[in-house]
Amino acid sequence: MQTLMRRIQQRKAVVGIIGMGYVGLPLAHTFRESGFPVLGFDIDPAKVKALTAGLDAVLISTNHSSYDYAWIVQHAPLVIDARNACVAVKEGRDKVVKA
Numbered sequence: 001m002q003t004l005m006r007r008i009q010q011r012k013a014v015v016g017i018i019g020m021g022y023v024g025l026p027l028a029h030t031f032r033e034s035g036f037p038v039l040g041f042d043i044d045p046a047k048v049k050a051l052t053a054g055l056d057a058v059l060i061s062t063n064h065s066s067y068d069y070a071w072i073v074q075h076a077p078l079v080i081d082a083r084n085a086c087v088a089v090k091e092g093r094d095k096v097v098k099a
Ligand SMILES: NC(=O)c1ccc[n+]([C@@H]2O[C@H](COP(=O)([O-])OP(=O)(O)OC[C@H]3O[C@@H](n4cnc5c(N)ncnc54)[C@H](O)[C@@H]3O)[C@@H](O)[C@H]2O)c1
Pocket: 018, 019, 020, 021, 022, 023, 024, 041, 042, 043, 044, 047
């Protein structure tokens, strides 16, 4: 608990928000403005596409069958794969960095 409190005070705690809708998106923005690293998740491909269009990189922090990692690799300029989620992705491997 103390470790978490310290990470929050230092703005190092990563905030994950599931659902980038009316609640999640402004919430993500508010956390970002406060200095926290934020990861947003959504199952709506159109929303993910719109939100990642202006990004420099996508950080993958989960490996779950509900996500289309081939699609993410195809559309992201750079993918930082912390969960080996893109291991089966064939196209665009030069854009994937394992972390
Ligand atoms: N909008 C409000 O005023 C309000 C107030 C109180 C509580 N809530 C609650 O907050 C939650 C979100 O509400 P909202 O208004 O932002 O809804 P919203 O429809 O605007 O956004 C929800 C988002 O979650 C995504 N989503 C759905 N299932 C998902 C999953 N399994 N994984 C990842 N993403 C997923 C959808 O694609 C959508 O983009 C709801 O549970 C709602 O009841 C909303």
